[in-house]
Amino acid sequence: MFVFKRRKEREIQTVKTMxxxxxxxxxxxxxxxxxxxxxxxxxxxxxxxxxxxxxxxPVCTVCPVHCYRPEMREKIRxxxxxxxxxxxxxxxxxxxxxxxxxxxxxxxxDRYLRKVKKIRRKKEERKAHSA
Ligand code: SF4
Ligand SMILES: [Zn+2]
Numbered sequence: 117m118f119v120f121k122r123r124k125e126r127e128i129q130t131v132k133t134m135x136x137x138x139x140x141x142x143x144x145x146x147x148x149x150x151x152x153x154x155x156x157x158x159x160x161x162x163x164x165x166x167x168x169x170x171x172x173x174p175v176c177t178v179c180p181v182h183c184y185r186p187e188m189r190e191k192i193r194x195x196x197x198x199x200x201x202x203x204x205x206x207x208x209x210x211x212x213x214x215x216x217x218x219x220x221x222x223x224x225x226d227r228y229l230r231k232v233k234k235i236r237r238k239k240e241e242r243k244a245h246s247a
Contacts (some may be wrong), residue, residue: 174221
């Protein structure tokens with residue numbers, strides 16, 4: 117069942133559902149995803165699985181790195197803009213799960229960025245002292 121899957125698997129399933137929803141409305145009303153959407157999905161899934169944050173991966177929308185190629189980022193953005201608002205009616209469990217992940221990711225990323233800033237500040241202070 118969806119809610120018992122690991123976080124990354126749930127994210128991958130959610131993005132697949134969103135891409136499929138978009139494809140059904142814009143390209144392939146019947147059956148599976150078209151080639152272009154399938155390529156977007158494979159790309160996103162590959163990024164999720166090899167994310168530099170590992171098990172600490174935030175949802176990509178709140179990520180400060182944004183490792184997607186610009187054209188893929190734009191494609192995903194268009195898909196999310198279409199499917200995002202429709203998720204709550206058609207897949208409420210996935211939608212709520214994603215909102216919770218987004219909230220937790222945002223908090224985690226804020227903590228991470230504060231830590232990075234602190235390390236940088238300390239490095240600069242050490243450099244200034246030694247100069
Ligand atoms: S955008 Fe950020 S969170 Fe998403 S896969 Fe790339 S590095 Fe990981
Ligand atoms: Zn498509």
